[in-house]
Amino acid sequence: MDLRRIRYFVVLAETLHFGRAALRLNIAQPPLSQQIRVLEEELGAQLFDRGNRRVDLTPAGKALLPEARALLAQAERVSTVAARAQRGEIGELRVGLTGSAAFTALIPRLILNYRQRFPGVHLRIEELTTQEQLAALLEQRLDVAIVRGISAPDLPPTLRATRLFEDSLIVALPPHHRLTAAAKPLTIGALADETFVMYPRESGTGVYDQIIALCRQAGFAPRIGQEARAAPTIVGLVAAGLGVALVPESLRSMNANGVVYRPLKEKGARSAMWLVLRAQQPSSQEAAFAAMAKAA
Secondary structure, three states: OOHHHHHHHHHHHHHOOHHHHHHHHOOOHHHHHHHHHHHHHHHOOOOEEEOOOOEEEOHHHHHHHHHHHHHHHHHHHHHHHHHHHHOOOOEEEEEEEOHHHHHOOHHHHHHHHHHHHOOOEEEEEEEOOHHHHHHHHHOOOOOEEEEEEOOOOOOOOOEEEEEEEEEEEEEEEOOOOHHHHOOOOEOHHHHOOOEEEEOOHHHOOOHHHHHHHHHHHOOOOOEEEEEOOOHHHHHHHHHOOOOEEEEEHHHHHOOOOOOEEEEEOOOOOEEEEEEEEEOOOOOHHHHHHHHHHHHO
């Protein structure tokens, strides 16, 4: 059924005059009359009684009018929904992030700004390791990933990564540790006799390999006492006196039972946050999130 004819019918039913209806519709009167007759033939019912001076709705026309108005309103809603979805104003965006991302200044601000700008988009956030996020992207269980690593993650051609920002690695020390009194930045070598609390290598953050490399450059292999996948857990284990940890500087905001943070002297002790999404034809929601992330 042609929605155009339904619209013609509604306008004619409201004006009950072919001339005025044609004027409202910005068409000539003969095509209007023709289209109304075609509609009546399609429906198998006469919709109007046509007199010399006036037009009246038949019982069938009166019954059709509220349904026709509802149909046109629904068609308008469908058009509006499609247009809003195309602009990325509604729908769903599935975002993955690492545990440390929530403690940065940029990521919480980015999520807040996106929600304020696109309140019609359902934002679903999952905390996952880097490798879990990349697997979820490939399996289309995530739309966007926020991962940490010293360099861009190794990606297939279907994905691309953009560096968002970089921050330093710092030392997290238990309360009353001998190195908390140091006034100057610490060297990695100063930690040679310490027990380390670290991310497991399989978490895929790249921080594990980076810490191993930094320690080897300083002439020792770190003694790993505990491993934890989540950054808050690592800091909590340091607070419990189970070892020291090298963590992103953004975690400095965690005041966990007297943990003391000290900067490192080594310039290579840095890590970055990366935004990963589909390389080709990202959705409007993904593209908008990526644009806001780059501008943040």
